[in-house]
Amino acid sequence: MDYCAGTPWRxxxxxxxxxxxxxxxVVSAAMKPHDAASEPAVADRRGQIVLEDISRVFAxxxxxxxxxxxxxxxxxxxxxxxxxxxxxTTLLRMIAGFxxxxxxxxxxxxxxxxxxxxxxxxxxxxxxxxALFPHLxxxxxxxxxxxMRGVAKAERRERxxxxxxxxxxxxxxxxxxxxxxxxxxxxxxxxxxLVNEPEVVLLDEPLSALDAKLRAELQVELMRMxxxxxxTFIFVTHDQHEALVMSDRIGVMxxxxxxxxxxxxxxxxxPSSVFVAEFLGLSxxxxxxxxxxxxxxxxxxxxxIGNPDPASGTAMIRPEKIWMYSESxxxxxxxxxxxxxxxxxxxxxxxxxxxxxxENGAPLLVYDTNNQAAERSWRPGEAVTCELKPENIVLxxx
Amino acid sequence: MAISxxxxxxxxxxxxxxxxxxxxxAPLLLIxxxxxxxxxxxxxxxxxxxxxLLHSPEVIAAFRRSLTLAIGSSILGTALGTLMGFGLxxxxxxxxxxxxxALPSLIIYTPIIMPSLVFGISELIFFSFIHxxxxxxxxxxxxxxxxxxxxxxxxVALVVFARxxxxxxxxxxASHDLYADARQSFLHLTxxxxxxxxxxxxxxxxxxxxxxxxxSFFTAGPGSTTLPIYIYSAVARKGVSPDINALAxxxxxxxxxxxxxxxxxxxxxxxxxxxxxxx
Amino acid sequence: xxxxxxxxxxxSAARAERLGRALRLWVTAGxxxxxxxxxxxxxxxxxxxxxxxxxxxxxxxxxxxxxxxxREVAGYSILGWSSGNxxxxxxxxxxxxSAGVLTVLFAYPVVFYIVTRPPAARPLLLLFIxxxxxxxxxxxxxxxxxxxxxxxxxxxxxxxxxxxxxxLGLFPGVLAMQIGLTYNYLPYMVVPLxxxxxxxxxxxxxxxxxLYASGPRLFWNTVFPQTLPGxxxxxxxxxxxAFGDYVVPTLLGGGKSMMIGxxxxxxxxxxxxxxxxxxxxxxMLVFTCAGLLAFRVLSKRLGGAEESMM
Numbered sequence: 001m002d003y004c005a006g007t008p009w010r011x012x013x014x015x016x017x018x019x020x021x022x023x024x025x026v027v028s029a030a031m032k033p034h035d036a037a038s039e040p041a042v043a044d045r046r047g048q049i050v051l052e053d054i055s056r057v058f059a060x061x062x063x064x065x066x067x068x069x070x071x072x073x074x075x076x077x078x079x080x081x082x083x084x085x086x087x088x089t090t091l092l093r094m095i096a097g098f099x100x101x102x103x104x105x106x107x108x109x110x111x112x113x114x115x116x117x118x119x120x121x122x123x124x125x126x127x128x129x130x131a132l133f134p135h136l137x138x139x140x141x142x143x144x145x146x147x148m149r150g151v152a153k154a155e156r157r158e159r160x161x162x163x164x165x166x167x168x169x170x171x172x173x174x175x176x177x178x179x180x181x182x183x184x185x186x187x188x189x190x191x192x193x194l195v196n197e198p199e200v201v202l203l204d205e206p207l208s209a210l211d212a213k214l215r216a217e218l219q220v221e222l223m224r225m226x227x228x229x230x231x232t233f234i235f236v237t238h239d240q241h242e243a244l245v246m247s248d249r250i251g252v253m254x255x256x257x258x259x260x261x262x263x264x265x266x267x268x269x270x271p272s273s274v275f276v277a278e279f280l281g282l283s284x285x286x287x288x289x290x291x292x293x294x295x296x297x298x299x300x301x302x303x304x305i306g307n308p309d310p311a312s313g314t315a316m317i318r319p320e321k322i323w324m325y326s327e328s329x330x331x332x333x334x335x336x337x338x339x340x341x342x343x344x345x346x347x348x349x350x351x352x353x354x355x356x357x358x359e360n361g362a363p364l365l366v367y368d369t370n371n372q373a374a375e376r377s378w379r380p381g382e383a384v385t386c387e388l389k390p391e392n393i394v395l396x397x398x
Numbered sequence: 399m400a401i402s403x404x405x406x407x408x409x410x411x412x413x414x415x416x417x418x419x420x421x422x423x424a425p426l427l428l429i430x431x432x433x434x435x436x437x438x439x440x441x442x443x444x445x446x447x448x449x450x451l452l453h454s455p456e457v458i459a460a461f462r463r464s465l466t467l468a469i470g471s472s473i474l475g476t477a478l479g480t481l482m483g484f485g486l487x488x489x490x491x492x493x494x495x496x497x498x499x500a501l502p503s504l505i506i507y508t509p510i511i512m513p514s515l516v517f518g519i520s521e522l523i524f525f526s527f528i529h530x531x532x533x534x535x536x537x538x539x540x541x542x543x544x545x546x547x548x549x550x551x552x553x554v555a556l557v558v559f560a561r562x563x564x565x566x567x568x569x570x571x572a573s574h575d576l577y578a579d580a581r582q583s584f585l586h587l588t589x590x591x592x593x594x595x596x597x598x599x600x601x602x603x604x605x606x607x608x609x610x611x612x613x614s615f616f617t618a619g620p621g622s623t624t625l626p627i628y629i630y631s632a633v634a635r636k637g638v639s640p641d642i643n644a645l646a647x648x649x650x651x652x653x654x655x656x657x658x659x660x661x662x663x664x665x666x667x668x669x670x671x672x673x674x675x676x677x
Numbered sequence: 678x679x680x681x682x683x684x685x686x687x688x689s690a691a692r693a694e695r696l697g698r699a700l701r702l703w704v705t706a707g708x709x710x711x712x713x714x715x716x717x718x719x720x721x722x723x724x725x726x727x728x729x730x731x732x733x734x735x736x737x738x739x740x741x742x743x744x745x746x747x748r749e750v751a752g753y754s755i756l757g758w759s760s761g762n763x764x765x766x767x768x769x770x771x772x773x774x775s776a777g778v779l780t781v782l783f784a785y786p787v788v789f790y791i792v793t794r795p796p797a798a799r800p801l802l803l804l805f806i807x808x809x810x811x812x813x814x815x816x817x818x819x820x821x822x823x824x825x826x827x828x829x830x831x832x833x834x835x836x837x838x839x840x841x842x843x844x845l846g847l848f849p850g851v852l853a854m855q856i857g858l859t860y861n862y863l864p865y866m867v868v869p870l871x872x873x874x875x876x877x878x879x880x881x882x883x884x885x886x887x888l889y890a891s892g893p894r895l896f897w898n899t900v901f902p903q904t905l906p907g908x909x910x911x912x913x914x915x916x917x918x919a920f921g922d923y924v925v926p927t928l929l930g931g932g933k934s935m936m937i938g939x940x941x942x943x944x945x946x947x948x949x950x951x952x953x954x955x956x957x958x959x960x961m962l963v964f965t966c967a968g969l970l971a972f973r974v975l976s977k978r979l980g981g982a983e984e985s986m987m
Contacts, residue, residue, distance in 0.1 A: 098571050100694055118574040125575045131568035135590045145576035148586070192576070407892065411793065414786035422809050422863070425820030432823065478709035485705025489698045502702075505710050509717055513921040513965070515938050516721065516958055519945055523727065524720035548716045551709050611815050612923050616945070630815045633928060638823050646816045653811045661804055 045110040047074035047199045047232035049095060054104035056090055064090040065101070066256035072200075072234060072249075074109075077226050079235045079243040081279070082253035088236045091253070092202050095234065096125045109199050119148075124193035125202045128209070130185045132177040138188050139164070139173040145196040163195040166225070183214045190222075200232045207242065219245050240280050244268065252276045269318075272397050277316050282353075284322075284365050285396070288315045296393075299362040304335040306391040314396045320367040321392035324354070324378065330385035336393075339385050340364065342378045352377055356386060426650050433643035447644035457645065460628040467539060467614075467624060468607035471546035475607075476600040478547065479554025482506060483595075484588065486555070487562040488570065506556075509549045518616030521545045525617065537619030545617045546607045553606065554599035561595035625649070725962075728955035738951050746956035762940075766960070768851070769937040773920035776858040780866035780915050781908065783859070787867060788904075792874045803871060810864035818857050818928045825853050825929075849931025857925040862918065866911035873907025909976045917965055937961050 049072040056065040065087045072078045080088040093099045095106060097118030106114040113121055124145065133141050139160055146156045164170040167187045177185055186206055193201055203222075207215045223246045226233045237243055243250050244264055251261040252275075260272040271277035274285060288296040289312045295302045296310050305315070330337060340358040347370075354366045364386060370377060378384055433447055451457050486502055509517070525541045528534060535541055569591075573583045611626040618627055625645075632642050728746050730738035750762055791802045809817065825831060825848035877900065885899035926936035935943075941961065944954025 096571075096575060098574070117579075118571070119577050119579050123575075125572070127566075127568045127572060129566050129568055131566050131572040133569065133572075133587060133591070134565070135593075144573070144578075144586075148573075148577040148582055196576070408793065411786055411790045415790035418783050418787050418863075419805065422806065422860075425817075425824050425860070426809065426812070428823055429816075429820050478712055482706040482709035485702050485707075489702035489705065502706055502710055505713050505718065508721075509713060512717070512721070513918065513961075515921050515923045515941060516724070516962065517717070519941070519954070519958065520717065520720035520724045522945060523724055523951065524716070527723070544716055548713060551712065555709065605811075609811075609813055611813065616942075626813050626815050629813070629819065630924075630928075633815070633819050633822065638819075638826055642819065643823075646819060649816055650812050654808055657804060657808045657811060661801065665800075 045074060048072065048107075048109055049200060049232065049234065050105070050107035050110075051091075051095075052105040052107070054091070054094060054101045054106065056087075056094065056099060056101050063256050065094070068104075068256075068258050070251060070258060070261060072232060074232055075230050076248040077223065077233045077235065077246055079237060079247040079250050080253060081237060081240060081243040081250050083238055083279070085255075086253040087256040088253050089204055092125075092204055092234065092236050095200070096123055096202050097121050122199040123202060124196050124198040124200075125204065126186075126189050126193050126206045128205045130177075130189040130206075132185060132188060132192075134177060137174050137176060138169065138180070141177065141188055142192045142195050144192065149196075159195050160191075163191045167191045167194075182210055183218065186210065186218065190225075194225075194229065194231070198231065200234060201226075203233060203235045205237050208237070208239075215242075222246060244280070252279060254279075270394055271316070274314055274396060277396055282319050282365060282367075283316045284319065285314060285316045288312060288395075296395075299360075300338055300358055300364070300388075301360070303388060303393060304390045305393045305395070307395065310395060315393055316396055317388055317393045318367075319353070319365045320351075321389070322364065322366045323387040323389070324356075324366055324368050325385045325387070326378075327383040327385055330387070334387060335390055336388040337385055338364070338388065339383065342380050342382050342384055345378060345380055354378060356384060429643050429650070430647045433640060433647040435640045435643070447640045448648075450641055451644050451648070454641075456623070456628065457625075460623045460625045463539065463622060464608055464624040464626075467542055467546060468604050471543045471550060471607050472600050472603040474543075475547040475550030475603045476554050476596060479551040479599055479603070480558050480592070480596050482551065483555035483558030483599075484562065484592065487559050506552045509552050510556075514610075514612035517545070517549065518613040521548075521613065522616045537617060538622045541617045541619070542614050542622060542624070545613050546610065549610075549613065550603035550606055553602050554596075557599040557602060558592055558595045561592055565591065724955050725959055726955075727951050728959045730952045732950050732952045735949060737949070738955075746952040747959070749953050750956045750960050762957075765935050765937055765940050766964070768934065769920055770964075772851075772854055772858060772936060773916045775855060776862060776919045777866075777912050777916040779855075779859045780863050781911070783863055784866040784870050784911065788870045788874050791871060792877070803867075806867050807864050810861075814861065814924050815928075817861055818924050821853065821857050821860060822848055822928060825856070848929050849934065851930070851934045853929040854926055854934065854936065857929045858919045858922065861922075861925060862915040865914040865918075869910035869914065870904060870907040873904045877903050905976075909972070913969070913972065917969065920965060920968075921961055 049070070051068050051070040054065055054068045055063070057063050068091060080091060082088045090099060094101050094114075095108075097113070097116065101114055104114065105112055108121060108123060133144065136144065142163065143156045143160045146159060151159075160173075161170065164173060167190060169184060169187050169191060172180060172184060172188075177188065180188065186209075189206065207218055207222075210218065219242060222233075235243075235246060247264050249261065249263050250267050252259045252267065254275055260267050260276045267276065268280050271280065277283050277285060286298045286300070288298050288310075290310045291297050291302055294304060294308045294310065296305050296312075296315060298315065325331070327339070338358050340356040342354055343357045343363075344355040346353040349370075351367050351369050354368065356364045356366055358364060366386060368377070434445070435447070482502075486506070490499070490502075521541065521544075522537075525535050525537060529536050535544075569587065570583060573587045578586060609626070611630060614624055615627055615630065618624070623631070629642060629645060632639070727738045729742050729744070731741060731743050731745060733739035787806065791799055791806075794802060823829065881903070882895065882899045885895055889895040889898055921938050922936065923938040923942055926934075926939040927942070930936060930939060937957065937960075941954050941957045944950045944957065
């Protein structure tokens with residue numbers, strides 16, 4: 001992946017901004033540099049987002065976004081995941097145009113957009129608080145963007161009708177947003193964005209205000225809708241479960257930096273850092289030293305690992321990847337079999353989370369599906385044997 | 399709210415409150431009663447003084463002037479105040495510290511907290527200086543109007559600001575996101591949304607102007623008597639008199655009537671706007 | 678990130694943004710703010726400034742600059758020191774503060790009466806308290822002229838008790854002023870007190886029933902502290918305007934019992950002496966600000982004590 005070095009756009013941006021404010025519209029129109037927004041999208045890059053060396057620093061030296069480089073492919077469902085304050089929302093707002101980066105370039109569908117004001121970007125946002133217009137009906141809210149762009153009344157009406165049907169809110173067309181429930185408002189916010197057929201849709205934690213069941217339903221619905229419409233979705237959330245369910249690719253952020261970007265499976269199974277590993281789900285993580293013969297020394301004792309020439313560092317195994325057997329029923333002749341006693345069993349319906357204490361006192365977190373009758377699962381105090389298959393042990397950062 | 403009170407407590411509260419209500423309205427009632435007093439050399443209750451009012455050119459003129467002043471100043475005061483309230487909400491730099499950022503708020507609050515006497519006297523000397531220096535702005539309706547606008551605009555600004563503060567701040571970004579530039583956002587989002595506040599602010603400004611005495615008194619000139627000034631002058635000269643009683647009764651009745659009407663109106667509107675979360 | 682690159686990164690875009698914002702602020706709020714500065718801030722400054730000039734032949738301000746007007750306020754004049762002004766000041770203070778006390782005494786029962794009514798009735802009951810304050814100040818004060826005049830029943834009563842000369846009324850006089858002030862400003866005490874009383878936590882009162890046997894003690898220890906914020910706002914809304922009131926002392930006070938408001942006004946209307954009037958105004962404002970500040974300090978301390986009382 002190869003970008004040209006950052007262009008000296010900063011000065012141009014300041015001059016341009018200043019001119020637009022102080023000079024009249026005529027003067028600024030005459031002196032307007034080539035406006036990226038009015039170009040057609042580069043053919044096969046419609047819906048692509050490229051972020052080049054993007055940074056944003058707030059007053060008091062708070063670094064919100066720290067030199068982010070990222071490419072989001074056309075038509076993919078990309079999630080920015082991270083804890084509160086990691087800069088994911090700021091990054092989203094910079095793509096939308098509500099904030100200006102202090103440095104770097106933003107390309108939407110191949111066109112430079114970091115200097116283009118928000119109302120001229122082919123990008124629409126679904127806000128966390130929905131931000132519906134209280135003085136307009138649902139239908140008028142949805143049609144707002146079309147109206148601002150001068151779309152004819154008949155076409156506005158048709159497109160609004162279609163999107164309302166798609167999102168099953170056509171019954172509320174003439175209601176006022178105040179009269180709707182949270183889930184309905186969320187759909188209106190979504191419809192208001194989608195009806196404009198933008199190149200990219202930005203979603204800022206849109207489901208966070210909903211209850212768990214509704215959230216789960218809408219997650220699946222959003223995912224299906226994205227696939228159906230084929231628009232690029234950039235989704236921001238701090239909920240790792242949500243990210244896993246919906247996304248094609250995830251970008252994990254922490255303190256303004258992108259720690260890891262990749263398909264969901266890759267980021268989950270092969271995290272590049274301890275933070276990513278722990279943020280995306282539970283795990284057993286140990287500092288390890290390499291031993292000869294493809295082994296690593298862990299608090300559980302020496303373990304075989306899939307890699308024949310491991311390095312020292314940190315290793316991880318996900319709890320669901322550990323197999324549990326009763327003391328007597330464990331298979332023999334396999335590597336990485338450790339014995340221990342169940343200290344805690346937390347029943348979670350479909351699975352149970354066990355805390356197992358090994359002979360040498362080291363703890364192990366294990367997930368097991370409850371695919372047997374309840375009487376056959378393990379109870380605290382029982383002796384068990386755990387199998388850590390070598391291919392499931394991952395060296396973090398490899 | 400469960401308040402368990404003894405019956406005696408309840409009764410003593412009522413016993414203490416009733417006199418207050420009565421005392422509040424007794425003086426006003428008395429004026430009304432005395433306004434029906436007979437003219438000299440006649441007997442019985444009459445509407446004489448009310449008829450006299452309607453034929454008095456000074457009263458009619460004073461009334462018209464109050465109205466003109468109120469409407470004129472409210473229009474300008476509402477315009478200035480709306481822009482102030484909007485500007486302060488939308489473009490305030492939330493991260494800035496120091497005097498410069500607090501200055502606009504300070505300026506807006508000055509007319510509100512300044513005692514009307516000081517306000518009025520300041521205007522008096524200011525306008526008289528300007529008049530003696532340039533010959534413009536003789537004391538009169540214009541100077542009164544300027545003073546009225548000055549104390550109305552901050553109230554309107556506060557009303558508009560309060561309304562805006564209750565809204566989702568993302569809304570303005572949403573309109574930009576949906577392809578509206580600054581002008582379109584203002585026209586299609588800001589104005590419709592704050593329209594109730596603008597109307598409320600206008601009514602508030604109007605009320606403040608019609609009711610004002612002290613500031614008007616000090617900025618008035620000969621021939622620019624408003625209704626409160628007319629009453630004051632008459633009272634200061636002659637003291638209590640039946641024709642003033644009639645005028646005062648009319649004013650009191652108008653206020654009470656408007657107050658009750660407004661109360662019933664807002665109660666009705668509140669009932670109609672009760673949200674019905676959907677199916 | 679090195680310091681220089683950090684500085685370069687922060688900055689031009691953010692600064693352009695801030696400049697744009699400031700510009701738009703001044704375009705929208707500018708006209709109104711300029712108007713207020715031009716037509717109020719400036720005139721007030723001029724007024725205060727006049728207090729340092731000499732009084733000219735027609736009462737207007739003339740050079741040289743002097744502290745003479747301020748000295749006159751303190752009571753010093755060609756005839757030596759006189760206590761007239763101090764009397765007026767003290768009288769205004771006493772009138773304002775006792776108006777404050779009286780409104781509190783009247784407001785508490787009313788507020789708690791309203792608060793114990795069903796919620797549907799409360800707005801209407803509150804409206805009835807507030808309505809008289811919507812009538813014109815002059816009309817309201819005039820009403821008491823009617824009631825307290827020499828021919829009125831009340832005055833006759835007091836005359837028959839021997840407390841008043843015949844043919845004299847309760848107005849003009851100090852008592853009339855007090856009544857007028859209390860009447861005018863009662864609603865301004867009721868409203869904030871009611872706002873505080875509405876938010877009262879009655880659970881605390883219930884809990885206090887175990888601790889405090891008698892009704893009055895229960896009230897003082899559980900209910901009263903919770904109303905303190907409203908009480909304090911009310912006091913500010915009543916005492917400060919009452920101190921500087923013009924209409925009530927002029928109409929009900931008469932020439933003999935002036936308050937500072939009528940004294941100041943007479944320097945600009947009847948016998949002009951602008952510098953003296955301006956000096957009096959400075960005095961009044963200083964007093965008001967000092968009072969406000971002292972009050973804030975006191976209320977902060979009381980507000981903190983409120984928690985420890987519970």
